[in-house]
Amino acid sequence: MIDRLRSEGYRVTPQRQEILRCFKARGKHYSAEEVHRKVRRRFPNVSLDTVYRNLNTLKELGILEVLNFDDGKVRYELARESAHHHHLICLKCGESQELDFCPLKFIDSALIRERNFRVERHSFEIYGYCSSCAGAAGNRRPGG
Amino acid sequence: MIDRLRSEGYRVTPQRQEILRCFKARGKHYSAEEVHRKVRRRFPNVSLDTVYRNLNTLKELGILEVLNFDDGKVRYELARESAHHHHLICLKCGESQELDFCPLKFIDSALIRERNFRVERHSFEIYGYCSSCAGAAGNRRPGG
DNA sequence: ATCTATGTAGGAATTACTCTTATTTACTTC
DNA sequence: GAAGTAAATAAGAGTAATTCCTACATAGAT
Ligand SMILES: [Mn+2]
Ligand SMILES: [Mn+2]
Ligand SMILES: [Zn+2]
Ligand SMILES: [Zn+2]
Numbered sequence: 001m002i003d004r005l006r007s008e009g010y011r012v013t014p015q016r017q018e019i020l021r022c023f024k025a026r027g028k029h030y031s032a033e034e035v036h037r038k039v040r041r042r043f044p045n046v047s048l049d050t051v052y053r054n055l056n057t058l059k060e061l062g063i064l065e066v067l068n069f070d071d072g073k074v075r076y077e078l079a080r081e082s083a084h085h086h087h088l089i090c091l092k093c094g095e096s097q098e099l100d101f102c103p104l105k106f107i108d109s110a111l112i113r114e115r116n117f118r119v120e121r122h123s124f125e126i127y128g129y130c131s132s133c134a135g136a137a138g139n140r141r142p143g144g
Numbered sequence: 145m146i147d148r149l150r151s152e153g154y155r156v157t158p159q160r161q162e163i164l165r166c167f168k169a170r171g172k173h174y175s176a177e178e179v180h181r182k183v184r185r186r187f188p189n190v191s192l193d194t195v196y197r198n199l200n201t202l203k204e205l206g207i208l209e210v211l212n213f214d215d216g217k218v219r220y221e222l223a224r225e226s227a228h229h230h231h232l233i234c235l236k237c238g239e240s241q242e243l244d245f246c247p248l249k250f251i252d253s254a255l256i257r258e259r260n261f262r263v264e265r266h267s268f269e270i271y272g273y274c275s276s277c278a279g280a281a282g283n284r285r286p287g288g
Numbered sequence: 289a290t291c292t293a294t295g296t297a298g299g300a301a302t303t304a305c306t307c308t309t310a311t312t313t314a315c316t317t318c
Numbered sequence: 319g320a321a322g323t324a325a326a327t328a329a330g331a332g333t334a335a336t337t338c339c340t341a342c343a344t345a346g347a348t
Contacts (some may be wrong), residue, residue, distance in 0.1 A: 103247030116275035131260035
């Protein structure tokens with residue numbers, strides 16, 4: 001991945017490496033601010049802008065993918081060669097689980113083709129309460 | 145719908161009525177700013193905050209539903225008794241079309257149940273280029 | 289007609305993100 | 319290994335969507 005950066009003419013800075021390192025654990029979905037917090041542990045002066053700039057660069061290169069969990073902040077995850085997937089997102093604790101199901105496989109493609117719509121990407125996320133939070137949330141009204 | 149407001153103890157102000165009126169056309173998905181522009185035609189002094197506050201109130205009452213088209217602004221549509229649906233969203237012109245397909249019908253519910261996840265809501269949107277924009281976008285790289 | 293809780297306008301504040309600019313640094317070439 | 323250069327960085331200002339604050343206005347009850 002480092003080589004990938006270099007071969008594309010990007011410099012391999014320590015900050016950039018550290019940002020990448022945040023994502024080496026599989027199935028993690030961090031926002032820019034979370035990445036910033038992590039990177040700051042090693043580089044206390046790293047600017048939030050550097051984090052944003054690099055997350056964008058890594059996205060452009062296809063190394064990271066963008067997720068939208070509907071909470072106003074963008075999240076990133078490693079664009080592994082692993083299967084395309086979607087997520088279950090807990091409305092209480094914010095944790096996300098991966099879901100090996102993609103609706104595009106099930107949609108009648110005629111539905112889209114007959115409208116001459118050229119599909120580029122799609123989103124599918126399920127929101128609710130995870131097993132840890134389901135009990136606690138059980139007595140509350142959702143969203144109340 | 146006006147009665148609904150009154151019976152729930154909300155006052156029926158002219159601004160509130162005008163905001164509701166924006167959504168009487170079916171299949172429209174307006175952002176707060178678009179609603180503000182429309183309402184201002186009749187009430188030139190209406191504040192953006194009033195629009196935001198009322199859109200929220202109408203959402204709480206279940207009269208409007210919230211949509212996220214991934215462009216940083218929230219959109220609203222009438223929560224008609226019509227079928228639950230999703231959208232095709234054009235990345236060029238921003239127009240949206242309705243899609244009568246819901247992935248929840250196709251997902252193996254065991255996939256979710258075995259994790260003890262309690263589903264509250266879900267999102268599913270398809271992004272791409274509509275028939276009017278597909279030609280123009282045909283030569284460009286998506287997102288470039 | 290009067291009263292008052294609710295709603296309003298307008299501006300300030302907040303949040304996630306981007307831009308500007310001066311300084312530093314990774315990589316190249318010698 | 320030193321020097322040159324374009325790219326990357328830190329710091330802070332700027333922006334866009336949304337929310338908060340507060341003094342004033344009014345819908346609807348009495
Ligand atoms: Mn994932
Ligand atoms: Mn719709
Ligand atoms: Zn998918
Ligand atoms: Zn659905």
